[in-house]
Amino acid sequence: MKVGLAACSNGLDPDCGAQIDELCGVLERMGAETERAPHMFASKDDFSGTDEERAGDLMRFYGDDSIDAIYDVSGGDLANGVLNYLDFGLIARSPKLFWGYSDLTSVINAIYAKTGRPSVLYQIRNLVWADSELQRRRFSGHISGRSGDLFDIRYSFLQGRSMEGVVVGGNLRCFLKLAGTEFWPDLTGKIILLESYGGGSGRIASMFCQLGQTGAFEKASGILLGTFTAYSRADLNLDVFDLLKMHIPEGVPVARTPDVGHGSDARAVMIGKHAVFG
Numbered sequence: 001m002k003v004g005l006a007a008c009s010n011g012l013d014p015d016c017g018a019q020i021d022e023l024c025g026v027l028e029r030m031g032a033e034t035e036r037a038p039h040m041f042a043s044k045d046d047f048s049g050t051d052e053e054r055a056g057d058l059m060r061f062y063g064d065d066s067i068d069a070i071y072d073v074s075g076g077d078l079a080n081g082v083l084n085y086l087d088f089g090l091i092a093r094s095p096k097l098f099w100g101y102s103d104l105t106s107v108i109n110a111i112y113a114k115t116g117r118p119s120v121l122y123q124i125r126n127l128v129w130a131d132s133e134l135q136r137r138r139f140s141g142h143i144s145g146r147s148g149d150l151f152d153i154r155y156s157f158l159q160g161r162s163m164e165g166v167v168v169g170g171n172l173r174c175f176l177k178l179a180g181t182e183f184w185p186d187l188t189g190k191i192i193l194l195e196s197y198g199g200g201s202g203r204i205a206s207m208f209c210q211l212g213q214t215g216a217f218e219k220a221s222g223i224l225l226g227t228f229t230a231y232s233r234a235d236l237n238l239d240v241f242d243l244l245k246m247h248i249p250e251g252v253p254v255a256r257t258p259d260v261g262h263g264s265d266a267r268a269v270m271i272g273k274h275a276v277f278g
Contacts, residue, residue: 023128075123109271167269218249
């Protein structure tokens with residue numbers, strides 16, 4: 001097995017070089033040979049390369065038959081810049097999965113919208129972050145085929161009892177960057193997954209409002225709330241679900257999972273694949 005490490009969003013701090021070395025070592029001990037994209041570390045402000053250069057790195061991985069999967073190690077703000085330069089025809093023909101989280105929500109959902117192909121919402125650097133022992137055990141089980149624990153998310157219903165459909169979404173802010181563009185997926189009958197790293201009640205409420213104004217909640221078969229990191233740490237009167245209820249139709253199923261989001265213990269979830277909850 002050989003994997004490509006991409007960075008479609010903000011360039012990594014050069015100080016992260018040792019961490020990437022460690023990640024490559026972990027993957028290689030699991031039997032996965034690694035290849036790094038040329039444009040990975042920040043060289044000019046937040047940029048590791050131009051939008052076209054970063055997209056070119058990704059497409060070279062898609063076009064290389066020796067690469068079995070692509071893991072994006074970045075995050076931040078810049079990922080949607082690559083979308084105009086991606087060859088979605090090549091991506092549609094490729095069996096390999098793209099993995100990324102946070103700002104890579106824009107790439108993951110664009111891939112689904114343009115090709116119907118699924119991707120994985122997960123940050124591979126979890127293997128070298130705070131819960132690395134747990135994550136390595138889960139990930140090793142996944143790539144060896146011994147265990148599905150990496151994708152086995154827990155959930156509980158806040159409204160309704162069941163929902164099913166293709167899962168779309170991811171990071172709330174980054175998902176909304178696609179609204180009104182050709183890369184916005186059709187949300188009819190979909191389960192919309194939403195999580196966030198930052199934002200208090202005003203910011204999260206405003207983004208729920210914007211998403212509602214696109215008609216998303218009327219079209220969806222259900223909503224799955226992941227973790228809202230900064231929100232959960234703040235002393236706020238309203239729960240995230242309280243904010244969501246201001247903008248969703250009565251009776252739409254809503255579930256919550258502690259396993260999807262920016263936590264170093266987060267599990268993976270397939271975006272662009274049918275799922276059943278309940």
